[in-house]
Amino acid sequence: MLSGCATGGSGGGGEAGGEPQPGGTLKVLANGDVDRLDPQLTAYVPVNSVVRSLSRSILSYETSNDVDERIALTGDIAEEVPTASEDGLTYEIKIRDGVTWDAPDGARPIVAGDVARGIERICNPHIGAALGGYFISLIDGMSEYCEGFAKVPAEAAAMKDYVESNDIKGIATPDDQTVVFTLVEPASDFTSMLSLPTANPAPVEVLEYLPDSPEYRANFVSSGPYKVASYTTDVKWEFVRNESWKADSDPLRKAHVDKIEMTMGVEGDAAMQQLQAGSADMLFDLSPSPANIQQLQAANDKKFTTMENGGIDQFMWFNTTTTNNDSALQKLEVRQAIQYAIDKQAVVQVMGGEDIASVTNGIFGPGINGYEEFSLYGDKSGKADPEKAKELLKAAGVENLTLKFPYRNVGTQPDIAQTIQSSLEAAGITVELFPVPPTDYYANFMTNRENASTGEWDVALVGWSPDWVGGAARSVFQPQFTFDGTPQSYNYVDFNNDKANELADQALAAATPEEAGKLWHEVDKTVMEDSPIVSIVSRKKANYHSDRVQDFAIYALAQNGDWTNVWLKQ
Structure with missing residues (x-):
């Protein structure tokens, strides 16, 4: 999900602490809960820390503070990263010995059928996987499988x-140790997709429960070094050692700590105070505030680190499905007017200044192959032009534009929303702000399509990080800016551009990364010509931890230190 570098030192790593010491409880602080515990269904970056602790992936990444090392794909339950067949359509996975489920009747080997079952669950009719579109469109026969699954009662x-009665044509399991994937077209990034929790193997027990239901969570079957000991919704998770996990079968997780506790409902400043006091250790969905960052930088605190993540931290969707304001947002000129109205430079300052944040004008952030600085609306600096905005609104015949604007009620989000409100009002646009709890914002508000169609919101801030690392432009473009008739969770208004799709296909088939990057940039410009979003700011991911945390190194998909590899100085 990222590309970039950690700064500010190793963050209190093993160099200072000596040999790793086993034991202790890692205390993690969170504002909200996980979006999903079910690996197939999650799409929330912080949850990758939880999944890493509880569940083994097909492929994954080493923990490292070196940029190149942490984005190098490697085997997890797979013995190695597979290479494509000569025609680019077939990949064979060999499952390593010793990987097991912590099944109710004792340790049981993970087998090829579990891998197939995980993929098959992606398009279940109860809760479809947010990132499932990658697989559905690419694995031979999966779209047909999912069409049939959609007709099944969500029971x-x-x-x-x-x-149990149907198979995906493009997934073969000739024996318990072998999985063969067949694709409908070559895809150079398919192995990267196999690092996603979406592709994790699933034990047979999951079929007894609705995906990610309370019953599923209460009976979660672990394959990682930790298992769920207890859970109180929105209050606390407790993970303890999984005795069925074998260290010699896992090249990626050392599992030094005995227990992980994640306490929820903590606000940002209170969390930082606890980390600095040593009463807690790491952060889940929280980051140091701009004020915290200034203090930490001034103190040259080596426990503070930042990293590029390749994403756009703040961009604003237009609801082009609503009839609010006499369907004004369906007019391109109105959406272009709002592009000019927003003071991106002011948002940069709210988010901590230019050391942390930078203005963006497209769908890709720094670090993505395809990112280039450009702007179709004004200059690249992000300075607002309210007069140009007023001119475009007048040309569109729109007066008294009033926008419903939800925001996550956490961290700097209220301040960012108010800053954007001020710049829009300077262009004569009325903004009605309303808060949404952070846990509900994506899972229940934005992804509820009725909220768009019934006009519950007109513009909304979201953020997006690439779903894997390296050449990850597809993971920004496909789930948000394509529509083939099947709704996607994070394409809130079914946006689609056929020209952009054609360019993306060419990029995926490109012979070199350089050629692919040029094509992905054309995709970026083509999407922005339609103005489905306002791209505002890219922000480096900021991390902090307590003094007793040692070997704090980044797990790429979580954009955070790896819970399964840190150890605690006693």
Whole structure:
């Protein structure tokens, strides 16, 4: 999900602490809960820390503070990263010995059928996987499988029967140690997709429950070094050692700590105070505030680190499906007017200044192959032009534009929303702000399509990080800016541009990264010509931890220190 570098030193790593010491409880602080515990369904970056602790992936990444090392794909349950067949359509996975489930009746080997079952669950009719579109469109026969699954009642028994009675043509399991994937077209990034939790193997027990239901969570079957000991919704998770996990089968997780506790409902400043006092250790969905960052930088605190993540931290969707304001947002000129109205430079300052944040004008952030600085609306500096905005609104025949604007009620989000409100009002646009709890914002508000169609919101801030590392432009473009008739969770208004799709296909088939990058930049410009979003700011991911945390090194998909590899100075 990222590309970039950690700064500010190793963050209190093993160089200072000596040999790793086993034991202790890692205390993690969170504002909100996980979006999903079910690996197939999660799409929230912080949850990758949880998944890493509880669940093994097909492929994954080493923990490292070196940029190149942490984005190098490697095997997890797979013995090695597979190479494509000569025609680019077939990949064979060999499962390593010793990987097991912590099954109710004792340790049980993870087998090829578990890998197939994980992929098959992606398009279940109860809660489809947010990132499932990558697989559905690419694995041979999966779209047909999913069409059939969509007709099944969203009940555990009916879904179990469908999974057990149907197969995906492009997934073969000739023996318990071998999985063969066949694709409909070459895809140079397919192995990167296999690092996603979406592709994690699933034990047979999951078929007894609705995906990610309370019953599923209460009976979660772990394959990682930790398992769920207890859970109180929105209050606390407790993970303890999984005795079925074998260290010699896992090249990626050392599992030094005995227990992980994640306490929820903590605000940012309070969390930082606890980390600095040593009463807690790491952060989940929280980051140091701009004020915190200034203090930490001034003190040259080596426990503070930043990294590029390749994403756009703040961009604003237009709801082009609503009839609010006499369907004004369906007019391109109105959306262009708002592009000019927003003072991106002011948002940069709210987010901590130019050391942390930078203005963006497209769908790709720094570090993505395809990112280039450009702007279709004004200059690249992000300075607002309210007079140009007023001119475009007048040309569109729109007066008294009033926008409903939800925001996550956490961290700097209220300040960012108010800053954008001020710049829009300078262009004569009325903004009605309303808060949404952070845990509900994506899972229940933005992804509820009725909220768009019924006009519950007109503009909304979101952020997006690439779903894997390296050549990850597809993971920004496809889930947000393509529509083939099947709704995607994070394409809130079913945006689609056929020309952009054609360019993306060419980029995925490009012979070199350089050629692909040029094509992805054309995709970026083509999307922005339609103005479905306002790209505002890219922000480096800021991390902090307590003094007792040692070997704090980045796990790429979580954009945070790896819970399964840190150890605690006693």
